[in-house]
Amino acid sequence: MKIAILGYGKMGRIIEKVAENRNHEIILKIGSSNQNELTTEALKKADVVIEFSTPDVVLHHIHECFKAKVPIIVGTTGWYEHLQAIEKQCKETGNTLLYASNFSIGVNVFFHANRLLAKLMNNYPNYKVHTEEIHHTRKMDSPSGTAITIAEGIIEGLNNKQEWVNTLNVEQIDVSDKTIQNNQLLIASKRIEDVPGTHTIQYASEVDCIEFKHTALNRDGFALGTVLAAEWVQGKKGFYSEKDMFNFDMA
Ligand SMILES: NC(=O)C1=CN([C@@H]2O[C@H](COP(=O)(O)OP(=O)(O)OC[C@H]3O[C@@H](n4cnc5c(N)ncnc54)[C@H](OP(=O)(O)O)[C@@H]3O)[C@@H](O)[C@H]2O)C=CC1
Numbered sequence: 001m002k003i004a005i006l007g008y009g010k011m012g013r014i015i016e017k018v019a020e021n022r023n024h025e026i027i028l029k030i031g032s033s034n035q036n037e038l039t040t041e042a043l044k045k046a047d048v049v050i051e052f053s054t055p056d057v058v059l060h061h062i063h064e065c066f067k068a069k070v071p072i073i074v075g076t077t078g079w080y081e082h083l084q085a086i087e088k089q090c091k092e093t094g095n096t097l098l099y100a101s102n103f104s105i106g107v108n109v110f111f112h113a114n115r116l117l118a119k120l121m122n123n124y125p126n127y128k129v130h131t132e133e134i135h136h137t138r139k140m141d142s143p144s145g146t147a148i149t150i151a152e153g154i155i156e157g158l159n160n161k162q163e164w165v166n167t168l169n170v171e172q173i174d175v176s177d178k179t180i181q182n183n184q185l186l187i188a189s190k191r192i193e194d195v196p197g198t199h200t201i202q203y204a205s206e207v208d209c210i211e212f213k214h215t216a217l218n219r220d221g222f223a224l225g226t227v228l229a230a231e232w233v234q235g236k237k238g239f240y241s242e243k244d245m246f247n248f249d250m251a
């Protein structure tokens, strides 16, 4: 496949290596210093675009891909308040977009197990749930997109949780904090130098504690999942998320 990479930072660079190892060709790389090279003509030469930039440019990149009618894989997080509008535009213009807060295979297994666990824990209301995410200090958004997907899975499964709330860099988490209402799920975000991404779900009772954790050891898993997504989307039309790509219905 001919691939264009929009956002050539930590992820863009690793994706380039993984894609080339899988015999794909990178025909365009756009960072903030060569934005002027991002033209409809250049994009049209790609079979697929892979987008890992920042929350403030991702929408511009999506619109450029829609204009060029080239399928786009979106890894950037921090823009999900626009999801419904983008889905509508994607479908109305006959385009293809696949987004995921996390493309790692391990995290997607974790997402699925989280949804199953939340349904099970619905029967045990004496366990108080909260989630935690830790990322490097250069991360622009909080909570992480992955933590939002996890929170949505818990809210879907647990009858008594309706929305998530976020704290950033609060050292000691007090789950009985009176400012957090019973129908709210806490996502505690922490920023620690160089951490690629760690997500924990904790169900705590008075007598024990269940902890469920995913630790990314580096960024290679995110990159491999992204290239697999670019391969998966070939020949497909429409608006997709990681749930369509990782089909765990048999479990
Ligand atoms: N879905 C997933 O699996 C994963 C998602 N992510 C998400 O991906 C995004 C990127 O992460 P990461 O690579 O670590 O971040 P980086 O900050 O390393 O890279 C972002 C890149 O975007 C570039 N950029 C900024 N403005 C523009 C512009 N106008 N046009 C083109 N490029 C631009 C920056 O260029 P410059 O350096 O020149 O400023 C930078 O290289 C984040 O939102 C992160 O949360 C990360 C990992 C996995």
Ligand SMILES: O=C(O)C1=N[C@H](C(=O)O)C[C@H](O)C1
Pocket (backbone or CB within 6 Å): 077, 101, 102, 135, 139, 140, 143, 144, 145, 146, 147, 196, 197, 198
């Ligand atoms: O910014 C990052 O680094 C990451 N961002 C994604 C997120 O917001 O969930 C995925 C991964 O955890 C790394």
